[in-house]
Amino acid sequence: MCGQEVQSAELSLLLIVAGGGGTMVLLHVLYEHAAGYALFSVREVEEIGMLLPQVEESLLNIGKFNNIVKLAAFSPFKSAQSALENVNAISEGVLHEDLKLLLETNMPAKKKKALLGVSDSKIGAAIQEELKITCQTGGVVAEIIRGIRLYFHSLVMGLTAQSASKAQLGLGHSYSRAKVKFNVNRVDNMIIQSISLLDQLDKDINTFSMRVREWYGYHFPELIKIVADNYTYCRMAKFIGNRKELSEEKLEDMEEIVMDGAKAQAILDASRSSMGMDISPIDLINIESFSSRVISLSEYRKGLQTYLQSKMSQVAPSLSALIGEVVGARLISHAGSLTNLAKYPASTVQILGAEKALFRALKTKGNTPKYGLIFHSTFIGRAAAKNKGRISRYLANKCTIASRIDCFSEIPTSVFGDKLREQVEERLAFYETGEAPRKNLDVMKEAQQEASSVTTEIRRKLEKKERKKKKREKKRLEALAAAAAEENEPSKQSQDEEEVPSKKKKRKSEPDLSENGLEEEEQTPSSKKKRKSAPEEAPATETKKKKKCKVRQEDED
Template identity: 40%
Template structure:
């Protein structure tokens, strides 16, 4: 005898095929489910296990989708499919689930187009075949279970780590832009008061720390630059301060300039923390790609492709020009030479090479990168 395993939002059901002889003779099974009367003559409810609550329903459904069985489902199938007289055969919707049932319980299973058509027919007449459950109740249960399964899948999605990397590298790019703008504004603003400092100190963070330490030029004899700059640089700053021709500023100006300098220092420190976080994540998710082209370039490629899986699917020729799409289409439109590299140009191997070898190295590197993903 054949039983059909059918999952519903309310519980698990086993339906018995009453006219099993017709299954071998006919191909169109859906005609037996056109009306509730026809469906009740073709299949009959054999057993039903109702879910206790949404938690149990979610656990059972997610296990079934993964091709696994819970203890309660095993007990339900054993008690209703295996008897002393005869062992029933189960029609399943999923090949992996059928294999699990066969291996774990020793019950013969069948999958294929015939089983899918039967399950489709039962689903079409579900409200009439399931006794004691109204269509409204089934709809509400279905909606609640669908939301629970969606939340569960979103919680344990494989793309979660990828999305963290995409967000981190995008933020890192934004921080670099903002940091450059803030540092440039700070240098321009403070140069009205002490223009010589910009020529002595080039680093943005060091410049901001000197501004926070020094403030007005008149404080040069009172402050110490220990831990900010080396002693020889500090001496140059003192000498430049004595002969500086910058204009005087008010205390209110000094307060605002120092506020901007503190922002530059804070953003620089946060950028260093974010960069370390990104480096650790990249070493965990794509270690080979990170070693080959560096964590920043690898993260930018993943962000541009959308995810690591999408990047792995791309051919080497696409990875080579990823990030240079505008230049590619412009070259194709004007019938000029197409670009030889995109984001991969920032990799150290390409950047250090001679100009005549850059294109060749970028092509080789992109081929290796496609294997690393």
């Protein structure tokens, strides 16, 4: 019992603020919702502090809960973007301007006598530090916030349960989308999908081409030895069809496909003395159909590689300039994103893709692998056998630098990648000839100077594009305004036409004026005099009217 009394006394001290001759109810509770901020005032604070179990029971009945809590202020979010900014600020424990404005406007003027209940201690600390308002979390405040969360759509006028759930769903989606672990500004996930599809297409095209070779080889086996390329073989199989129908008239077309006159002549000679079996028309139709599919896949693969190169030049220009677009894309794909690759140390980048060999070597206590995916780079192929490990370690170091530059620079350029490539070339020459390479500091200074000029030029172009875009938008708005004005003009013209006849009638009733300008000038003073005398004549007319009325009354009498 003593413990409960102490706890209730502590809660009452937290929730009661004494002022003047009696207790003043100054407890407010802040509730953050997807629709906006709500500030509630709590009634009968002393009784609530003393009776915590009764507060928990009142959550089951909205009528009882309404006796405890009353809505003091509600500040809805202006847009979905504003809601996302506010929820990000709350999650980071930062006081947003919207919340600050709400508290400054609706909290009591005497902040020392005010108590604010909040659900998160971080945002409470920020409010207390900036606005000097005493904040409290837990205890009765937590129970009251639970009730507010349960009956929020009933406590706020004009808010339904359906609209509240829609706001929560939309804000949850946008908040989760912003927290996804890939760089939103760099579309590196497109690179990951492209390189994966490119590798899959290479396997599929190779398999399908071998199928075409076996299938068409029964009819024309000599063509396999003459044409080694899979794409060219499929085109030739589709073009030739039945080898018995091949003649010298088709020699020029074959030269265009094979790009070699000697090979085209060899194919023609081999078709005349081939040892292949005869083939039926239905088999040829199926072979040609399948060959056309393989050709279309090969052409799509070329287009996909061009797309990958353009994406790599936009997302990771330094990495692609250093090690190539395909190898750089494979590194990004294996790491998961460009950000993850930038976080890796050079030792991890060196063996990235050779994890199985690494763990096998650690298990058997053998030699660890020297390189992983970077083995496909031309530098390691050009290095001598004794220098492959050293050049792979050096190349991995430069790849790490390039990926970090691409990931964290505002306007990525290929200047640093070109300079890093020159360094690798100099190091390769140093291993072979002993010629000392340049220092890294000097190279980076040169690269920084060139990059600053390039970035200023890119910024200038972007600003120019932005100005052109604004001009086009302004012209479009002016055109819309002109069109709207033209639509309104016919109605004005019709009104003017209606007014013109009445004006003409008035002019006909007026006395004809002379065409001489002097006479008009002579007439104008008299008209002015008449206008001036008009107010003087008004009282005389009024007296006449009064006399007439008196005469009529006398006659009636």
